[in-house]
Amino acid sequence: MSTLGERLRELRKVRVKKSQKEFGSIFGLSESAIGMYERNERKPDYETLEKFAAYLDTSVNYLITGKEVETAKSSDRGNRISDKDEKDIAKRMEQIKKDLTTEDGLLFNGEPMSEEAVESFLEAMEYAIRQTQRMNKKYIPKKYREDNNE
Structure with a gap:
């Protein structure tokens, strides 16, 4: 059975493809703090777990237990970020980065x-874009949503 640290590491590497340093800086945490969480040498507080879960598009329950609890929110797969959304976010972030770095x-x-x-600003922007994308999906009529079968 996997631990909280193992689940956190797996989601960080596979779902968001961030290093410990990059992931930590999003939340104002050091690389060593993330490493300690992933090695189960330290436990994040509940507020930090909530932030991790939101960013990793999962639930606090999954991070802690490894099991998803079906609720109206978690069963609504329509507000998960699809592969197409990931590509759109990456494109949008590249354009923002280009715009910011080409200025004087x-x-x-x-x-x-x-x-x-x-x-740090770009990471915060990416987080905001991901959250907005996820929340925006709630308002797309079901007949127009893609069924991602996740």
Whole structure:
């Protein structure tokens, strides 16, 4: 039976394809903190688990137990991100990154943004786009939704 750490590592690698450092920076956590979670040397608090679950498109229950609980929300497969959506998000992020990096320099509160700040900003944008995509699917009439059979 897999552990919370193993499930977290598997979802991080397979579903979102992020390194521990990249994944941690999305949540304001260090690479070592993510490593400790994945090795079960440390347990995330519930709020952090909720953030992980939302980003990884799963439930807190699955992260903890390895089992999905069927609810109205989790049984509605229409708000999961499809492979097509993933490609659209990747394209959108590439365009945003291109737009941001081709400017004469980005400013935040009148100060130039460091490369780390730009990267953090892009990760936050990707998170927002994913959440918006997921939420938007709830409002597409069922007859127009793709059935992904996930």
